[in-house]
């Protein structure tokens with residue numbers, strides 16, 4: 001039987017999921033797993049190169065037959081500590097915001113908040129396209145960087161201020177009709193990985209400028225509950241009203 005192709009995010013936030021998957025013999029023998037930056041997870045799922053991806057939620061409307069599977073996601077309820085607008089000037093003075101080429105969700109979250117919460121209209125550029133006074137940065141590349149910028153805006157925190165809701169950055173999405181038994185086993189593997197977070201943290205070399213324990217245990221919130229689904233639908237609605 002053909003293996004189910006799975007792409008997961010290659011960042012620290014996904015280590016518990018990956019550990020859970022790798023610990024499940026029954027899941028492992030049914031899949032081919034690759035680890036990719038979020039924008040590549042998205043492209044691989046959109047192009048049919050994988051059947052399941054831990055994909056940035058912003059791309060879900062562009063994928064036909066997309067179905068969220070399981071009970072877990074990469075989310076936060078307030079500040080997440082790895083999704084930022086880093087700026088050299090106060091937010092209302094930003095002229096050009098450089099987007100993060102690893103991201104799909106957080107680039108859109110920045111656009112949604114700038115338009116609807118801060119009521120601002122800066123220019124947006126891709127990395128490498130020119131000068132900027134502020135940038136979106138996500139994932140491990142943000143660790144230890146907060147001190148490098150005069151103004152730091154955690155987008156999970158501002159989404160919560162704006163809507164009162166938690167946020168979903170990435171979810172497990174499948175494009176293939178999967179056997180419910182496999183989905184159950186996959187979900188159990190994710191749950192097991194999350195239960196081993198303390199062990200995961202013990203394996204990561206300590207750094208003085210980033211608190212892995214606080215990040216994986218408190219800031220990230222992996223439960224795809226009803227509030228997060230509500231937030232996800234609201235976010236997708238806001239994205240549909242952006243002039244892209």
Ligand SMILES: C=C(O[C@@H]1C=C(C(=O)O)C=C[C@H]1O)C(=O)O
Pocket residue numbers: 009011013038039055056057074080082083102103104105106107138139140169170
């Ligand atoms: C919280 C995060 O969630 C992520 C943010 C994503 C995005 O902006 O597209 C996609 C996947 C997740 O890794 C993060 O990477 O810091």
